[in-house]
Amino acid sequence: MDKNDKLKILFVEDVDADYELAMGELLRNEIFFVPVRVENGDDFKKALNEFKPDLVISDYSLPQFNGMQALKIAKDHDISLPFIIVTGTMNEEIAVECMKAGATDYVIKEHIGRLSFAANEALRYRDAMLEKAKAKNALLESELRYRSMFENNYAVMLLVDQEDAAIVDANPAASDYYGFSHNDIINKNFSEICFLEKKILLDMLNLSKTGNKNHFISKHKIKNNTERDVEVFLSPINYMGRKLVHCIIQDITERNKAIAALQTSINEKKELIKEIYHRTKNNMQVIISMFTLQSILIGDDKLESVLKDMENRIRAMSLVHEKLYQSKDLSKLNLKDYLEDLIHNILSAYGIPQDKIMIVDQMKYTEVLIDTAVPCGLVVNELISNTAKHAFPGEKKGELLIKLSTDKTGEIELVIADNGVGAGTNPDINGKGSMGLQIVKNIVEYQLQGSVEVDNSAGIKWTVKFRDNIYEERI
Amino acid sequence: MKTQAISVLIVEDEAMTAMFMETMLRRKGFNVLKCVSSGEEAVNISLELNPDFVLMDIRLAGKMDGIEAVTKIKAVSMAATKFIFTTGYSDLELKEKMMELEPEGVFIKPVNVPELVNLINFSIKRQG
Numbered sequence: 001m002d003k004n005d006k007l008k009i010l011f012v013e014d015v016d017a018d019y020e021l022a023m024g025e026l027l028r029n030e031i032f033f034v035p036v037r038v039e040n041g042d043d044f045k046k047a048l049n050e051f052k053p054d055l056v057i058s059d060y061s062l063p064q065f066n067g068m069q070a071l072k073i074a075k076d077h078d079i080s081l082p083f084i085i086v087t088g089t090m091n092e093e094i095a096v097e098c099m100k101a102g103a104t105d106y107v108i109k110e111h112i113g114r115l116s117f118a119a120n121e122a123l124r125y126r127d128a129m130l131e132k133a134k135a136k137n138a139l140l141e142s143e144l145r146y147r148s149m150f151e152n153n154y155a156v157m158l159l160v161d162q163e164d165a166a167i168v169d170a171n172p173a174a175s176d177y178y179g180f181s182h183n184d185i186i187n188k189n190f191s192e193i194c195f196l197e198k199k200i201l202l203d204m205l206n207l208s209k210t211g212n213k214n215h216f217i218s219k220h221k222i223k224n225n226t227e228r229d230v231e232v233f234l235s236p237i238n239y240m241g242r243k244l245v246h247c248i249i250q251d252i253t254e255r256n257k258a259i260a261a262l263q264t265s266i267n268e269k270k271e272l273i274k275e276i277y278h279r280t281k282n283n284m285q286v287i288i289s290m291f292t293l294q295s296i297l298i299g300d301d302k303l304e305s306v307l308k309d310m311e312n313r314i315r316a317m318s319l320v321h322e323k324l325y326q327s328k329d330l331s332k333l334n335l336k337d338y339l340e341d342l343i344h345n346i347l348s349a350y351g352i353p354q355d356k357i358m359i360v361d362q363m364k365y366t367e368v369l370i371d372t373a374v375p376c377g378l379v380v381n382e383l384i385s386n387t388a389k390h391a392f393p394g395e396k397k398g399e400l401l402i403k404l405s406t407d408k409t410g411e412i413e414l415v416i417a418d419n420g421v422g423a424g425t426n427p428d429i430n431g432k433g434s435m436g437l438q439i440v441k442n443i444v445e446y447q448l449q450g451s452v453e454v455d456n457s458a459g460i461k462w463t464v465k466f467r468d469n470i471y472e473e474r475i
Numbered sequence: 476m477k478t479q480a481i482s483v484l485i486v487e488d489e490a491m492t493a494m495f496m497e498t499m500l501r502r503k504g505f506n507v508l509k510c511v512s513s514g515e516e517a518v519n520i521s522l523e524l525n526p527d528f529v530l531m532d533i534r535l536a537g538k539m540d541g542i543e544a545v546t547k548i549k550a551v552s553m554a555a556t557k558f559i560f561t562t563g564y565s566d567l568e569l570k571e572k573m574m575e576l577e578p579e580g581v582f583i584k585p586v587n588v589p590e591l592v593n594l595i596n597f598s599i600k601r602q603g
Contacts, residue, residue: 274566278534281563282489285585289495296498311585318585322565348590 007033007123010053012070013086014039014062021112022057022086029116040064041073048077055122057115060087060094068101075102080129082122086115155248158190162205162236162243165190165198177249179223190247195219195227205245207236220249229253273330277321284318309385309436312349316342316381320373331473333373335412336363336404342377343384343402350388356397357387357418363404366412371471375443376414379452382436383416383462386427391420391459398459414464422460440464481599484526485510486517486544487561488536492584496530496561499588505595514539518547525554528579528595533562533569545576557598561586 009026013019019037026033036051038044039062047053056074060067067085074083085098085106095106104122107115150157150169156177159169170178170185178185178193190205191198196218203209204216215233222228233248288311295307319342323333340361347357368376384400392398403415427437440462444452450466483505487493493510500507508524511517513536521529529548533541545558558578562569565583573581580594 274564278563281584282492285563286489286491288585289489289491293491293495293498296502315585315587322583325565326567345587348587351589 007031007055008051008053009033009035009119010044010047010051010056011035011037012039012044012056012058012062012065012067013037014059018059018086018109021109022115025112025115026119031116031119041069044070045073045077048074048081053081054126055119056081056083057119058083058085060085060098067098067103071098071101071103080126080133082119082126084115084118084122086112155250158185158247158249160190160205160245160247162245165201165205168244174249177222177251178220193220193222195221204232205234207234207245217252229256270330274325277325280321281318284314284321288314308349312346312381312385313378313439315345315349316377317374319345320370320377323373324370332367332369335366335368335373335376338373338377339363339380339402339404342380343400346381346384347388350385352388356392358397358399360399360401363402364406366404366406368412368468369471369473372448372466372468375447376466379440379443379448379464380414380416382440386436387416387418387420387460391418391422393421396420410467410469412466412468414466415461416464417459417461419459423456423458425456425460427454427456427460480506481528481595482506482508482524482526483528483530483595484508484517484520484524485530486512486514486535486541487530487532488512488534489532496586496588500592503592513537514541514544514547517541517544518551521548521556522552525552526556527599529556529558530591531558531560531578533560533564533573542572542576545578549576559591559594561591 011019011022013022023035036047036053038047041064044065056070058067058070067087071083071085074081079102082104083102085095085103086109087094087106088109098106104125105118107118150171153171154173156174157171158167158174160166161168167186167188167190170180170182172182175182175185180188191201194201196204204213207214214235215231217229217231219227220230229252231250231252233250235246237244237246291307291311291314295304298304319338320333323338323341324330327333340363343359387400391400398419401415401417403413406412427434440452444450444464444466448466449470450464452465453463455461455463483500485493485496485500485507487496487510490512493512497507497510508526509520511520515537517529517531517535518539520526529545531541531545535541535544539547541560541562545560548556548558558576560573560578560581561584562573562581563584570581579598580591582591
C-alpha cells in the first residue's frame with residue numbers, strides 16, 4: 001500500500017470501551033489509520049462500499065448483528081479483504097468456525113495486545129494475495145492477447161507436433177483456408193494437406209535436420225480439393241514439454257502466376273528485339289541486292305568498285321546486328337569476335353585467297369556497346385579494305401597484324417598493321433582524295449571522340465584509340 | 476569446271492534479294508531454275524525439277540517455313556538435292572534445327588556471294 005494512503009479500518013463494535021481499547025492498542029504499536037465504526041448489517045454493507053476498508057476488525061457478538069454474519073458479507077464483497085474477529089470469550093469452537101468461514105485471524109479480548117500483530121499479519125497476507133492475483137491476471141491477459149493474435153489473424157496458422165506432424169491447433173483462417181471445421185482439422189495430420197512425402201515433411205518440421213531452414217515452398221490441398229502453391233514459415237516452440245512447430249502458411253499461387261506472366265512478357269520482348277535485328281539484316285540484304293544489281297546493269301567497272309565499297313560498309317554494320325542477336329544481353333557484344341568475322345568477310349569479299357595474307361590476331365576479349373561497335377566496325381572496314389586492295393599487289397604475300405586491348409583507364413587501343421607496299425608512302429588522312437580515310441578520321445574523332453595515328457615506317461600501321469563510355473547502356 | 480550443269484532453286488520471299496541471288500549465280504554460270512517465295516512452292520518445284528541445290532530462306536510467304544519445307548522435300552524426294560540455308564536469323568536454337576537437316580551450309584544475310592559460290596563448287600568437287 002502506498003505510504004501516503006492511510007490505512008482504513010472498519011470496526012464492527014457496539015461497546016465504546018472495546019472500540020477505544022482496540023484503537024489504542026493499534027496506535028500504541030504505531031499503526032496509523034482512519035477508522036469507521038458500525039454496529040449493524042446495513043451500515044456495515046454501506047461502509048464496505050463507500051469507505052472501502054483495508055481491514056475489518058469485528059466483535060463476535062453484537063445486539064443486532066454478529067461476527068459470522070459480518071464475515072459472510074465481507075467475503076461476498078471482496079474475498080481478499082482481511083477480517084479479524086475479536087471475541088470476548090475463549091471459545092475455540094467459535095474460533096475454528098470463523099477460521100473455516102474465511103476469517104484471517106481471531107483475537108481474544110483478554111489478549112488484545114495481539115491485535116496489532118494480527119492486523120499487520122492480515123495486511124501482509126492481503127498484499128501477498130493481491131500480488132498473486134495481479135500476476136495471475138497478467139498471465140491471463142497475456143494468454144488472451146496471444147490467443148487473440150492467433151484466433152483473429154488473417155494469416156493461416158497451424159500448430160503441429162514435431163514428432164508425428166499431428167495438427168494440434170488451427171486458427172479460424174486455417175479452418176477457412178483448408179475447408180475443415182476446427183474439430184475436423186485438429187484431428188488431421190499435416191501430411192494430409194501437404195503434398196510432400198511424410199518423411200520429408202517430418203524432416204522439414206524438425207528444423208535441425210534441414211540446417212535450421214525456416215521456410216519451405218510446397219503445394220497444399222485446400223478446400224474443394226484445390227491445389228495451391230504455398231510458402232510455409234516454421235517456428236519451433238516448446239509447450240508443456242511438447243515440441244511443437246508454429247506454421248504460418250502463405251498462399252503464393254497468385255504471386256507465382258504473376259512471376260510467370262512477367263517472365264513471358266520479358267521473353268516476348270527479347271523475341272521482339274531479335275525480330276527487329278533480323279529485319280534490319282534483311283533490309284540490308286535488300287539494299288546490297290539493289291546496289292549490286294544496279295552496278296551489273298550499268299556495267300561500269302569504276303561504279304562497280306564504288307558500290308562494292310558501299311556493300312562492304314553495309315555488311316560491316318549488318319554484322320553488328322548478327323553478333324548482338326547472338327549475344328546474351330542484346331546491347332553489348334565482344335568486339336574481338338565481331339572484328340574477327342568482319343576481317344574474314346572483307347578479305348573474302350575482295351577475293352583474297354587465305355594464303356595471301358596471314359592474319360596475326362592479338363585481340364583480347366573486349367566488350368562494347370552497339371553504339372561503339374558500329375562506328376568501330378566501319379573504321380576497321382575501311383582500313384582492312386585498304387590493305388586488301390593496295391598492300392599486296394599481284395602475287396605479293398604478307399602479314400596483317402590486329403591488336404585490341406584496353407588499358408587501366410578503360411581506353412581501348414586498336415592497332416591494324418600490314419607489311420605491304422605502303423611503307424614510305426604517306427596516307428593523307430586529312431586530304432579529300434580518299435572517301436575511306438575521311439570516314440576513318442571523321443568516325444574516330446567526331447563520333448568515338450578518340451584519336452587515329454598512322455605510321456608508315458614499315459608497311460602501314462594504324463593506331464586508333466577510343467573509349468566505350470560515350471553512351472549510356474540503352475537496353 | 477562443269478558449272479553449267481549445276482541447277483539451283485532459289486527460295487526467297489524478298490523479291491530484290493531473290494533477283495540479286497539469281498543474277499549473281501547466273502553470272503557465275505549456274506543454271507537457276509526458278510525463284511519461289513513460299514515453302515509450299517519450294518516443295519512442289521523441288522519434287523518436279525529435282526535441282527542439284529536449293530537455296531532456302533527460313534521465313535517465307537505462306538504457312539510453311541524453310542525448315543519444314545526442307546524436311547518435306549528430304550522425306551519425299553528421290554533425288555540427291557542438296558540444301559543451303561540463307562537466313563537473317565542467327566540464334567543458336569534455329570542453327571541447331573538447321574544443322575539437324577544436314578545442309579551443305581548455312582549463310583547469314585547479307586549473303587556473301589563469293590563464299591556461297593565457293594561452297595557450291597567445293598561441294599560438287601567433293602562429290603566428284
